[in-house]
Amino acid sequence: MSLFIPYVDQNVTYDQMRYVFEQQMRLGVIRRINFVKRTRADGVEYKMAYVYFDCWYNTKRTHDFQTSIQSDRKMNMVYFSRTRYWKVLASKQWYKDTYGLRDLIKFYNREVDDLKYERDLYIELVNKYRKLQYNDDFECIFHRDMREHLGCERSYSINSGN
DSSP, X not given: OEEEEEEEOTTOOHHHHHHIIIXXXXXXXXXXXXXXXXXXXXXXXXXXXXXXXXXXXXXXXXXXXXXXXXXXXXXXXXXXXXXXXXXXXXEOOOOOOHHHHHHHHHHHHXXXXXXXHHHHHHHHHHHHHHSSOXXXXXXXXXXXXXXXXXXXXXXXXXXXTO
């Protein structure tokens, strides 16, 4: 479940809002907060906020808070100072974890690049040794060079297809 706050002062920061929900209220761990800038009819700028949780704590306070905002679109008052509060509703927006996917894609792209580099190195070595005439020392030299260049103990043989 995520939260929607229809009015947030322009000067409220991500860290302030995170502190209120994670430390002050102890509801859970925040994954992301999206601020949407708006302007009232009288020209005053403000923000709306969507608060997405990574996980909610399994406490009575959290359960009561969730139950209260889910019932009949009821609005809760979340006090962030003695006299100041946010009106909080349950949000119907769903947060896609595109940031986690992007990191995973970057990781796998680096892995693919590493494999392409090793493949190119292998092809280069094979082509280099194909130019040599076959002799008894060829296999020994080839295996030694492959281990040095690839940093591995596996031996490669052109004849056996390994």
